[in-house]
Amino acid sequence: MANVTLKRIAEQLGLSTATVSKALKNYSDISDETKRKVRALAEELNYKPNSFAQSLRNRESRIIGLITPEIVHHFFSNIIKGVIDAAEKSGYLVITLRSGESYETEKRQLRLLRDKNVDGILISLSDKTINYNHITELIKDGTPVVLYDKISKLINCPKVIINDRMAAYHATKHLIDSGCCAIAHIRGPLRPQTTIDRFMGYKKALADHGIEFCEDLVFETSHLSFEDGYEIAGEIIKCPIKIDGIFAFTDLLAAGALHKLKENQIAIPDEISIIGFSNWFLSSITSPALSTVDQPGYLMGQKAFELLLKDIENKKQGRPSTAEIIEIPTQIIPRDSTRPGR
Amino acid sequence: MANVTLKRIAEQLGLSTATVSKALKNYSDISDETKRKVRALAEELNYKPNSFAQSLRNRESRIIGLITPEIVHHFFSNIIKGVIDAAEKSGYLVITLRSGESYETEKRQLRLLRDKNVDGILISLSDKTINYNHITELIKDGTPVVLYDKISKLINCPKVIINDRMAAYHATKHLIDSGCCAIAHIRGPLRPQTTIDRFMGYKKALADHGIEFCEDLVFETSHLSFEDGYEIAGEIIKCPIKIDGIFAFTDLLAAGALHKLKENQIAIPDEISIIGFSNWFLSSITSPALSTVDQPGYLMGQKAFELLLKDIENKKQGRPSTAEIIEIPTQIIPRDSTRPGR
Numbered sequence: 001m002a003n004v005t006l007k008r009i010a011e012q013l014g015l016s017t018a019t020v021s022k023a024l025k026n027y028s029d030i031s032d033e034t035k036r037k038v039r040a041l042a043e044e045l046n047y048k049p050n051s052f053a054q055s056l057r058n059r060e061s062r063i064i065g066l067i068t069p070e071i072v073h074h075f076f077s078n079i080i081k082g083v084i085d086a087a088e089k090s091g092y093l094v095i096t097l098r099s100g101e102s103y104e105t106e107k108r109q110l111r112l113l114r115d116k117n118v119d120g121i122l123i124s125l126s127d128k129t130i131n132y133n134h135i136t137e138l139i140k141d142g143t144p145v146v147l148y149d150k151i152s153k154l155i156n157c158p159k160v161i162i163n164d165r166m167a168a169y170h171a172t173k174h175l176i177d178s179g180c181c182a183i184a185h186i187r188g189p190l191r192p193q194t195t196i197d198r199f200m201g202y203k204k205a206l207a208d209h210g211i212e213f214c215e216d217l218v219f220e221t222s223h224l225s226f227e228d229g230y231e232i233a234g235e236i237i238k239c240p241i242k243i244d245g246i247f248a249f250t251d252l253l254a255a256g257a258l259h260k261l262k263e264n265q266i267a268i269p270d271e272i273s274i275i276g277f278s279n280w281f282l283s284s285i286t287s288p289a290l291s292t293v294d295q296p297g298y299l300m301g302q303k304a305f306e307l308l309l310k311d312i313e314n315k316k317q318g319r320p321s322t323a324e325i326i327e328i329p330t331q332i333i334p335r336d337s338t339r340p341g342r
Numbered sequence: 343m344a345n346v347t348l349k350r351i352a353e354q355l356g357l358s359t360a361t362v363s364k365a366l367k368n369y370s371d372i373s374d375e376t377k378r379k380v381r382a383l384a385e386e387l388n389y390k391p392n393s394f395a396q397s398l399r400n401r402e403s404r405i406i407g408l409i410t411p412e413i414v415h416h417f418f419s420n421i422i423k424g425v426i427d428a429a430e431k432s433g434y435l436v437i438t439l440r441s442g443e444s445y446e447t448e449k450r451q452l453r454l455l456r457d458k459n460v461d462g463i464l465i466s467l468s469d470k471t472i473n474y475n476h477i478t479e480l481i482k483d484g485t486p487v488v489l490y491d492k493i494s495k496l497i498n499c500p501k502v503i504i505n506d507r508m509a510a511y512h513a514t515k516h517l518i519d520s521g522c523c524a525i526a527h528i529r530g531p532l533r534p535q536t537t538i539d540r541f542m543g544y545k546k547a548l549a550d551h552g553i554e555f556c557e558d559l560v561f562e563t564s565h566l567s568f569e570d571g572y573e574i575a576g577e578i579i580k581c582p583i584k585i586d587g588i589f590a591f592t593d594l595l596a597a598g599a600l601h602k603l604k605e606n607q608i609a610i611p612d613e614i615s616i617i618g619f620s621n622w623f624l625s626s627i628t629s630p631a632l633s634t635v636d637q638p639g640y641l642m643g644q645k646a647f648e649l650l651l652k653d654i655e656n657k658k659q660g661r662p663s664t665a666e667i668i669e670i671p672t673q674i675i676p677r678d679s680t681r682p683g684r
Contacts, residue, residue, distance in 0.1 A: 071423040081413040084440055093437045282624045
């Protein structure tokens with residue numbers, strides 16, 4: 001039955017049955033024009049062979065996949081919530097997987113989701129991801145993919161990001177405006193774009209305000225944890241250059257540093273000012289409360305789902321991906337760990 | 343083809359085709375004995391009619407559903423992580439939904455998951471859930487369900503809980519042992535079993551140590567939030583009875599109360615001691631650090647999945663649910679918001 005249909009469509013359009021089959025399955029090596037013709041005729045003939053029905057079913061599982069580096073994490077759990085809420089409103093369910101910042105796990109999980117015929121995938125790259133073939137191939141094969149937060153510029157697909165460079169620039173400027181002139185940066189590992197961009201924003205703010213950049217004031221951590229912040233603050237205290245400001249990559253690092261400085265009776269913000277990043281809940285309840293950069297995870301999750309939904313629709317209509325990039329605005333939240341601007 | 347098979351099996355076993363069909367679909371109104379006979383013969387005849395294969399496929403989506411009251415929540419996000427990690431190890435994927443403590447949402451989400459033919463469902467009841475028909479019917483129809491954390495004793499299925507009464511007893515005893523004798527309890531709303539049990543544990547500890555229970559020292563909140571704790575601490579300060587200890591339903595409430603007491607220059611733990619519940623990350627970084635009860639969410643998530651997997655297997659084998667109850671041990675984490683025991 002299925003073959004008869006494919007054959008009839010193929011004959012009428014002067015195509016091979018293989019091409020018709022691929023067009024109905026939305027393969028990327030078939031032109032949009034051909035797909036449109038094949039679908040139109042398939043509908044006109046009112047033939048819904050099993051394979052077509054199956055393919056339709058598969059293309060409409062109304063389940064999407066969400067790969068997140070972490071779950072017990074204020075920022076990422078807000079993103080998960082944003083995705084799940086937005087998806088449910090549109091009649092989609094979400095399979096969530098945690099890569100744990102592992103490249104191998106991320107690859108395996110993409111295969112798992114693909115095997116389940118999810119309608120699309122949202123992914124934030126793990127810090128250890130060293131190449132992007134597993135993602136670009138998925139996109140080439142027709143699975144809508146949206147990157148959020150930790151992205152790569154080398155992957156051509158829709159993305160939801162914040163302007164990390166600009167946000168870091170403003171965080172550093174906030175310290176400079178309040179009178180700091182020897183500003184340390186506690187940064188993350190070298191790989192993800194977010195850490196590179198925040199570091200660049202920090203450097204740019206120094207340069208724009210006539211402060212010389214000094215390599216010795218940049219401290220690199222691998223775990224972005226409270227403990228890492230605590231430990232690095234110990235190095236900051238011992239640093240021969242008298243540091244009077246700290247811009248930390250995340251609030252967790254900043255909270256750890258704050259703890260260490262307080263243990264050493266260092267006055268915050270007067271001796272050393274600190275600003276974090278992300279506006280984790282905990283930053284509002286430390287004492288003093290942490291100044292930070294608000295990075296709206298919930299909104300990022302909602303927007304990521306909206307972009308994915310657009311591309312799922314584009315795929316159904318045989319249109320190419322938008323490759324749209326949405327930039328979520330951030331803002332400085334000044335609290336008590338920094339002085340008011342002069 | 344399907345009918346021929348059903349008919350043959352029915353004839354050989356002296357059953358109706360409807361009964362055979364139901365047995366193959368694992369309906370709950372067919373006895374386990376009959377199901378076993380039908381399945382054995384179906385296998386012996388090596389007949390796998392479409393409906394059977396379909397039913398097998400449906401029964402093996404290898405996707406489970408997880409309904410959680412909240413996602414951005416230290417305890418529940420640990421549970422989600424525990425479930426997802428354990429499921430992935432066993433080759434299962436997890437669709438997560440957030441009920442937001444709404445009974446109507448919870449009902450709708452159970453229907454959604456059922457429509458997707460998930461292999462089983464993990465659910466923590468919303469605070470607003472007023473009856474359990476939506477869950478008991480699901481169980482009766484053969485969907486394996488496991489309750490975790492917020493459960494009802496009226497639902498007969500496997501459960502993973504902590505002994506809230508015992509944990510609250512020990513938290514209150516910790517305050518008594520350190521010299522407190524006018525101990526307030528900040529409790530949650532009346533409905534969920536967890537709030538009832540923690541309240542009972544608090545009362546029992548007072549009684550066992552010769553302290554008279556006083557209704558005026560029990561403060562009820564509806565949101566279990568930092569702000570609620572902050573507000574209630576205001577009432578505690580103004581209370582005509584001089585309160586010297588607080589046992590809060592969660593760390594968030596305790597952290598809010600701590601903040602208010604510090605603002606009012608009340609010495610912690612000397613004037614008022616505070617103990618929270620759950621061992622949220624934030625409780626370790628407040629100043630003073632909060633004493634609390636450790637409630638291992640990750641382990642609870644893992645165990646909940648293990649129980650569900652057992653029942654999925656039981657269902658496949660035509661065995662009844664175990665209705666096993668696992669109690670996760672808790673422990674007191676003494677920090678600086680309470681004095682050492684005498």
